[in-house]
Amino acid sequence: MSIIFDHVNYIYDEDTAMAHAALIDVNLKIPDGKFIGLIGHTGSGKSTLIQHMNGLIKPSGGTVYFNNEDINAPTYNKKNLRARVGLVFQYPEHQLFETDCFKDVCFGPKNLGLPQKDVELRAYEALKQVGLEDDFFYQSPFDLSGGQKRRVAIAGVLAMKPEVMILDEPTAGLDPKGREDILNLISDLHKKTGITIILVSHSMEDVADYVERIIVMNKGRVAFDAEPKEVFRHVTELEEMGLAAPQVTYCMKELWEAGFDVDTDATTLEEAKNEILKALGRC
Amino acid sequence: MLRDITLGQYYRTESVIHSLDPRVKIVATFSFIISLFLVKNFIGYIIAGLFLVFCIRLSKVPPKFIFRGMKTIFFILIITMLFNLFLTPGIPLVTFWKFQITKEGLKLAIMMGIRLVFLITGSSIMTLTTTPNNLTDGLEDLLKPLKKLRVPVHEISMMMSIALRFIPILMEETDKIMKAQMARGADFESGSLMTRAKSLIPLLVPLFVSAFRRANDLAMAMEARCYRGGEGRTKMKPLVYKRRDAIAYLVIVLYLAAIVVLGRIFFT
Numbered sequence: 001m002s003i004i005f006d007h008v009n010y011i012y013d014e015d016t017a018m019a020h021a022a023l024i025d026v027n028l029k030i031p032d033g034k035f036i037g038l039i040g041h042t043g044s045g046k047s048t049l050i051q052h053m054n055g056l057i058k059p060s061g062g063t064v065y066f067n068n069e070d071i072n073a074p075t076y077n078k079k080n081l082r083a084r085v086g087l088v089f090q091y092p093e094h095q096l097f098e099t100d101c102f103k104d105v106c107f108g109p110k111n112l113g114l115p116q117k118d119v120e121l122r123a124y125e126a127l128k129q130v131g132l133e134d135d136f137f138y139q140s141p142f143d144l145s146g147g148q149k150r151r152v153a154i155a156g157v158l159a160m161k162p163e164v165m166i167l168d169e170p171t172a173g174l175d176p177k178g179r180e181d182i183l184n185l186i187s188d189l190h191k192k193t194g195i196t197i198i199l200v201s202h203s204m205e206d207v208a209d210y211v212e213r214i215i216v217m218n219k220g221r222v223a224f225d226a227e228p229k230e231v232f233r234h235v236t237e238l239e240e241m242g243l244a245a246p247q248v249t250y251c252m253k254e255l256w257e258a259g260f261d262v263d264t265d266a267t268t269l270e271e272a273k274n275e276i277l278k279a280l281g282r283c
Numbered sequence: 284m285l286r287d288i289t290l291g292q293y294y295r296t297e298s299v300i301h302s303l304d305p306r307v308k309i310v311a312t313f314s315f316i317i318s319l320f321l322v323k324n325f326i327g328y329i330i331a332g333l334f335l336v337f338c339i340r341l342s343k344v345p346p347k348f349i350f351r352g353m354k355t356i357f358f359i360l361i362i363t364m365l366f367n368l369f370l371t372p373g374i375p376l377v378t379f380w381k382f383q384i385t386k387e388g389l390k391l392a393i394m395m396g397i398r399l400v401f402l403i404t405g406s407s408i409m410t411l412t413t414t415p416n417n418l419t420d421g422l423e424d425l426l427k428p429l430k431k432l433r434v435p436v437h438e439i440s441m442m443m444s445i446a447l448r449f450i451p452i453l454m455e456e457t458d459k460i461m462k463a464q465m466a467r468g469a470d471f472e473s474g475s476l477m478t479r480a481k482s483l484i485p486l487l488v489p490l491f492v493s494a495f496r497r498a499n500d501l502a503m504a505m506e507a508r509c510y511r512g513g514e515g516r517t518k519m520k521p522l523v524y525k526r527r528d529a530i531a532y533l534v535i536v537l538y539l540a541a542i543v544v545l546g547r548i549f550f551t
């Protein structure tokens with residue numbers, strides 16, 4: 001069970017003067033149950049890439065496989081695919097439309113053709129999972145704050161019980177607290193349900209603490225695809241791509257240069273703390 | 284899907300037609316449309332067709348791109364042609380059941396079809412080669428004389444330019460919303476007419492919400508910059524006729540003359 005990209009290319013507005021290659025020879029294998037970060041500068045093709053995963057965009061060249069089946073084969077059931085590969089878009093405003101949050105979350109499971117009871121049960125579960133307070137269940141989604149809207153949008157996809165969940169910049173436009181809340185929520189989801197999560201972001205800081213693997217996109221190509229530690233070793237290359245390693249990495253590097261015996265591979269605050277304590281001989 | 288609608292879109296490239304003054308292009312398009320209604324025989328259509336091909340070649344817009352926009356009006360085209368084909372009285376050619384196709388009907392249907400295709404291609408060339416801003420600037424200038432009759436020319440053209448400016452934005456937005464709902468299993472393409480109409484709700488609500496928000500933002504931004512209508516307003520880039528525009532006008536006049544003269548000669 002996995003998503004595989006085999007030499008995928010994508011060109012926007014093909015055969016016009018505005019033709020623009022958004023993906024160039026992308027090869028990826030995303031196995032089950034992983035928590036993956038997809039990172040890249042603005043316009044690097046992240047959103048384009050993830051829309052290939054549930055068949056919203058058809059590659060201009062190459063093939064995308066889900067569980068060893070070509071998802072763009074004419075007989076392939078795309079609706080079923082979209083239930084199994086859930087995609088939460090960057091702006092919740094693009095999907096919220098019902099009169100209250102509960103009904104809105106019902107939309108996904110209802111489209112799967114489930115009986116009304118199951119639909120409501122799933123919606124309730126999903127809203128609970130994303131930690132929306134009960135008071136908001138029957139309020140208009142348009143009256144919610146940005147963070148709450150995002151939770152409802154995530155619940156809307158979660159209610160379809162996907163095996164893979166892709167989130168496009170779920171933290172955009174949130175304050176630090178809201179950001180952390182959403183990221184913790186996603187991380188908890190991953191731990192509890194074991195579903196594959198692909199988190200799109202352009203901030204290393206966001207991703208470093210949580211993910212097991214990082215895919216870095218640069219100008220439509222996959223630049224790095226490795227564990228966070230491995231990726232953060234390429235600080236200069238990352239900076240050339242308009243990205244940066246987490247603050248912790250820079251900090252550890254400076255400590256090391258100043259003569260402290262710390263491991264510069266530490267990427268999370270926790271690891272860094274332990275390393276520093278160790279170096280100071282207080283462990 | 285939605286990107287197939289090229290009507291009213293701008294195609295960015297560099298060509299003689301792109302660099303013409305918008306007033307020339309508006310006048311040319313109107314002349315062309317009028318000429319289509321003047322011609323009554325196939326010679327006229329051949330001239331109009333050649334003129335069109337000439338303009339398309341000059342504009343460097345790929346013909347594929349122009350005709351992709353035609354798909355959306357294909358339905359209207361077929362209906363118009365069918366009506367003409369069956370409902371024109373005259374000498375019957377084929378009769379079956381209650382319907383009969385007449386010689387006049389056939390001729391009219393073909394002419395009507397050509398006329399519609401030409402009309403839309405002609406106006407597409409104008410919109411494809413002129414930015415919305417330029418187009419409304421040109422229109423405002425051409426309609427200036429109406430100001431004397433107290434027609435709010437500036438306001439009308441401002442409204443038009445805002446509308447045109449928002450078409451691509453809203454199209455893009457529609458595309459995104461459709462994708463977001465399709466990711467939740469929405470289906471816009473199958474089912475009966477009723478279910479299909481219902482399936483538009485998840486698309487229309489977010490679209491309207493966003494359109495109103497944008498309208499509100501724009502109004503606020505205009506107010507913040509003290510917009511107060513057309514009075515005493517100057518232009519950053521005033522329209523000035525160049526040599527090529529004079530040549531273009533000449534070409535239009537020649538074209539109209541050819542249509543009238545050749546049409547007469549062959550007709551009599």
Ligand SMILES: Nc1ncnc2c1ncn2[C@@H]1O[C@H](COP(=O)(O)OP(=O)(O)OP(=O)(O)O)[C@@H](O)[C@H]1O
Pocket residue numbers: 012013020021022040041042043044045046047048049202
């Ligand atoms: N609908 C579209 N039509 C034409 N070009 C597009 C379209 N969407 C994206 N592009 C182009 O494709 C490239 C990749 O865009 P994409 O949205 O995938 O980037 P991204 O990595 O998600 O960026 P961001 O961080 O800003 O969301 C960009 O250069 C963009 O201009």
Ligand SMILES: [Mg+2]
Pocket residue numbers: 046047048090168
């Ligand atoms: Mg994006």
